[in-house]
Amino acid sequence: MSQTAKYPPEVNTLYERLKREAEAGGYTLNPDKEFTLSLVQGLIDNEKRFGYMACPCRLAYGEKDKDIDIICPCYYRDQDLEEFGACYCCLYVNEDWTSGRKPHKSIPDRRPPEFVLSGFSEPAASIETTGTSKSIGPLPYPVWRCKVCGYLAARNEPPGVCPVCKAKKDRFERFI
């Protein structure tokens, strides 16, 4: 039986979409397709359970506000790619990982321990948003920052979907 035949069509459809979007945004899905399909199945399971795709390798609360940082792609993905060559669940990897420069093993969770215990709470233990330039002066538009990938957009409202990482509007914060 082929790898794709083991999974329902919706898993293969989402896999193809995620792969296409990842590549368009400069990201790479884990080339171990069997492993990756199992994670995609996990994302679909979580979407059915909670209404959103919580990280398959983290215990979700089932409340969107508490899980917002671990909805895939999570707020920790890009930092983990930088340091370990893979995100926490290993759905996304980079060249350091595919080339074997970084070991293929599970990595520590970057999510702050207080969030693991009680869910995401903002703005406590702000993840990486220190040093914002509030003193930049009046701007014609507010600047919105994607909390997943850091993409900035100067406009009245945040984009409906981040053009880089495809995170939805509710994952943007007012940056300036």
Next chain:
Amino acid sequence: MNFTHVPGTNNKHKVTLYALSTCGWCRKTKELLDSQNVEYDYIYVDQCQGEERTRATAAVRELNPRGSFPTLKIDDEVVAGFDEERILELLA
């Protein structure tokens, strides 16, 4: 807690796995135990509800304060995350 028992010929250790049904690393851990014919008990904490879930998460945190998955207990040793080398060493 409602553990699932997996019989195996390699039963010289007491092996307990706390896992998530959706997690790739948990799956790899199970596959490693299966490949070694290890006898073990596992529970999918994400599929637990109410009181059982509270007990299961408390048990995980007692073994692994980060509360991450997989959390594997082999006799008195705890392996947090998928660490094939360490697991094989403890099962030897």
